[in-house]
Each structure stands twice: as structure tokens, then as C-alpha cells.
Amino acid sequence: xxxxxxxxxxxxxxxxxxxxxxxxxxxxxxxxxxxxxxxxxxxxxxxxxxxxxxxxxxxxxxxxxxxxxxxxxxxxxxxxxxxxxxxxxxxxxxxxxxxxxxxxxxxxxxxxxxxxxxxxxxxxxxxxxxxxxxxxxxxxxxxxxxxxxxxxxxxxxxxxxxxxxxxxxxxxxxxxxxxxxxxxxxxxxxxxxxxxxxxxxxxxxxxxxxxxxxxxxxxxxxxxx
Numbered sequence: 001x002x003x004x005x006x007x008x009x010x011x012x013x014x015x016x017x018x019x020x021x022x023x024x025x026x027x028x029x030x031x032x033x034x035x036x037x038x039x040x041x042x043x044x045x046x047x048x049x050x051x052x053x054x055x056x057x058x059x060x061x062x063x064x065x066x067x068x069x070x071x072x073x074x075x076x077x078x079x080x081x082x083x084x085x086x087x088x089x090x091x092x093x094x095x096x097x098x099x100x101x102x103x104x105x106x107x108x109x110x111x112x113x114x115x116x117x118x119x120x121x122x123x124x125x126x127x128x129x130x131x132x133x134x135x136x137x138x139x140x141x142x143x144x145x146x147x148x149x150x151x152x153x154x155x156x157x158x159x160x161x162x163x164x165x166x167x168x169x170x171x172x173x174x175x176x177x178x179x180x181x182x183x184x185x186x187x188x189x190x191x192x193x194x195x196x197x198x199x200x201x202x203x204x205x206x207x208x209x210x211x212x213x214x215x216x217x218x219x220x221x222x223x224x225x
Contacts, residue, residue, distance in 0.1 A: 004046060004047065068170075
């Protein structure tokens, strides 16, 4: 069970997402604009936010930038829109959004994105708890969460990953995301289609994300041979 904040100015979409996520056992808070989202963010400390891009007072990308610049982006954010361009989706990802869902959102994509977001949130908290001393910035994370590994014996796949935590959040997140995508590329033998399905990203969005992170797109194929 998780605390999820849904931010969307359309009443019907808020009610639908509330019903779906509530049936999954989550506690769901609703906000219809950025002002309500800010208040809910402080009040509820959500584990995950579903954030619409186009809203009347402050758009979702601007709110995301605000949270990122003030250190309030401590939870995964999944952007939603029925009119956004790929450039908008890429911009949101660069700011710190975990994923982008295009409306109308299918049930499968919604639940998959939410599951991955909560896995990411749990991993982030585990990594933060593993730094008892401020002068010990390197933390070794043994094994990935269940959604990211099927065992250390698979060829070409990492079961141990070092992350340096004494650095800006965005740099640390980029390191994690690069390791995450390299893992899935190796596991799927370089298949972008299967990696897109596994990670819950659109194929075009995934390709742009990998290029942004500097991931070697041929690495998975070499490891798989």
C-alpha cells in the first residue's frame, strides 16, 4: 500500500484514477490544480505523484521544475497528458519525471508505471538509509529489487552496483538510471521493443532517454552473444 497523489484538472480522470488505484489497495489523494498539489505534497508526503501537464493555474512541467529546484522532488513523478509533444515529455524527464503517460491511459500502462515508480521510491529510500556516515559517500547496493533482476547467475547482468551518494540528486539519479537501462538492455539482448515493455516507456521516449544518459545501445547485444 502506498500514498499516491493524483493531480489533474479533469474531474472524470481524477475519479477514474482514484477508483483504479484505490482498488489496488493504495491511499489516493486528489488535487485539481497546482495550488492543491503543493498543499497535498506537504500534508501527505506521497510515495508517488501522477501529474497532469496541462492545468489552468500552473502547468505540470512548471510545478515539476519548482519541486526540483526547491528540493521537494523526493518522490517519483509520472507525467500525464493527451496533447504533449515528445519534446515536452523529454523535458519533463530531464527535470526529474520518472515516466510519461499519454492519455487516454490504458489500465496496463498505468499499473505498470505505478509499480515501477513505487519500486524506484523504495530503492531510493533504501539507499538513503544505507548512508549512516556523511564521510562515507559510496554505498554498495547488493542485488537489485525483484522487478530488476532474476538472479546473479545470468550472464552479462550485474548483481552488485556501487552508487556514490555524496553528489547532487540529479547526477546520482542519472547514474542509477544508466545502470538500470544497461541491465535491461543486457537482459533483453539489446531489444529496444522488449526493454520498452519492461520499463514502461514508449519506444521513442526510451531511445531519447538512453541517448541522454550516454548508454551504449550495442552493449546488450554484445553481452548477449
